[in-house]
Amino acid sequence: MxxxxxxxxxxxxxxxxxxxxxxxxxxxxxxxxxxxxxxxxxxxxxxxxxxxxxxxxxxxxxxxxxAPESDIDGITSSLSIEQLIHAACRGGWPAALFKKGDDAQLVVAQDYLENICQTDISTVDGVERNPKWTKAILKSYARNVSTLAKTSSIHKDILSESDNFSIITLDSYLNALRRLFVIEDLDAWSPSIRSATSIRSGKKREFSDPSIAVAAMGVSPEYFYTDLKTFGFVFETLCIRDLKVYSQKLRGELSYYRDRTGLEADAVLHLNDGRYALIEFKLGSREIEEGAKHLTTLKELIREHNKKSDQIQLREPDLLMVVTGGQMAYTRPDGVKVVPIGCLRD
Structure with a gap:
């Protein structure tokens, strides 16, 4: 010893x-x-x-x-998976943060959802809307959170509960929810590294806060203990919310990249000084390798485009980062930063 x-x-x-x-x-x-x-x-x-x-x-x-010995520094997060799940279900509402007791904290998002459906959806522009339809839309949105689900897919969900709900009516409800800052979709980033038809252009479905999605699903934190796959989508919404908050002072803007080959970056963070980061969100450590490969492949694609193009060169990403639900931050040999969500700061 x-x-x-x-x-x-x-x-x-x-x-x-x-x-x-x-x-x-x-x-x-x-x-x-x-x-x-x-x-x-x-x-x-x-x-x-x-x-x-x-x-x-x-x-x-x-x-x-x-494991081999080495002499390097790093940072850690003390956030456990149970605490992470609770944080996503609780949300970032000031009223929830100051509540005593886990159950009391969760009620804030549930009450907010009820107010949206019963009152805010109609008062935002003076148009009377159906609370039941609003709740059904939010539930469908929650089931499709962090995906590229089309409006027509959400419409089909609603038709299962009401066969006289038109897609024009759905657009009206969605616009009202955007005005209320309940839903905040991500636009696609479309660099000229592939043909326009190869790059996905639809909106990625997101909520302004993950707790709204959880409340709309009607589940508790314990539900996610045995369904981490579903929580992975909620986790992505949590990460996007935090990145928006932390990059505000630099007027950061978020988008996403995905093409027909399956290559993707869950988020692309552009800062006002021209720098940008390609980011993947991976809840578990086993997914880190896949996320890092996406990022390095995308960077190489940009580099190859610049070699072949006679037009204005595309700036290479200044940062490749995989945000995880783990507890340890480090830099991989390929240069990709692996950062726990609990270590993100502005």
Whole structure:
């Protein structure tokens, strides 16, 4: 057993079992073979192992031999997946942030949804609208959040509840919800790296706050514990909301990129000084590789376009970033930044 007292770190050698006396000395423990975190830990220590040193000292790193040593710094987020889910369901409403108790915090978004359907949808422009239809539209929007669902698809959802609801009426409701800043769709970014017909141009369906989507779904935070796939779409809305807030002072604008080949960037953040970032949102660590590959491929596509084009050159992205629901931030060898949502700041 080696003990680096000056750093407050235990680095045990390979053993079938770490002796209990060493566990009792440690104030915090990292278990490299924890099935829930192993992949994330290994990905992190291969690039920024110093992240594992964050924590109360003395710190026990169990099965340290699974990863190579290196001397790099990094940041961590203490936000657990349960806390992340609660934050998305609670929303960013000031009234919710100051409520005591988790249940009380969740009621704020639910009450807001009810006010939208019963009152605001009609008072925004003086046109009387049906609360039931409004709720059905928001529920369909929530089911399609962070997707490129067409208006016709949402219309079909509503027709299942009311067969005399026209698409013209739907457009009127959607415009009212936009004026209320309830829904805030993302426009497509269309650089000249592919033909215009290859790049998707539809709007990405988004809410101004993820809690509205959750309230419209009519589910609790516990629901997402066993349906993280659905929460992944809500997580994307949460990330987009935060990026909008943090980039406000630089007058940042968000869009998205997707083409027919499946290449995408969940968000493209343009700043007012010309810089821009390509961003992917991946809730779990297993999806990071896929997200990073999308970003590096898109950057290479821009680079290849510039080599072949005689026209004005496209600026290459200044940042490639995968925003995750994990706890460790690091830079990959390909230059992609992996940043937990809990570490995003303005």
């Amino acid at each position: 080696r003990f680096y007292k000056e750093f407050g770190i235990f680095l045990p050698k390979i053993q079938n079992k770490i002796e209990q006396k060493y566990k009792t000395k440690a104030q915090s423990v990292v278990k490299m073979q924890d099935p829930d975190f192993r992949e994330s830990y290994l990905a992190t220590v291969s690039i920024k192992p110093s992240l594992l040193l964050k924590g109360e000292n003395p710190r026990l790193i169990d099965e340290w031999q699974d």
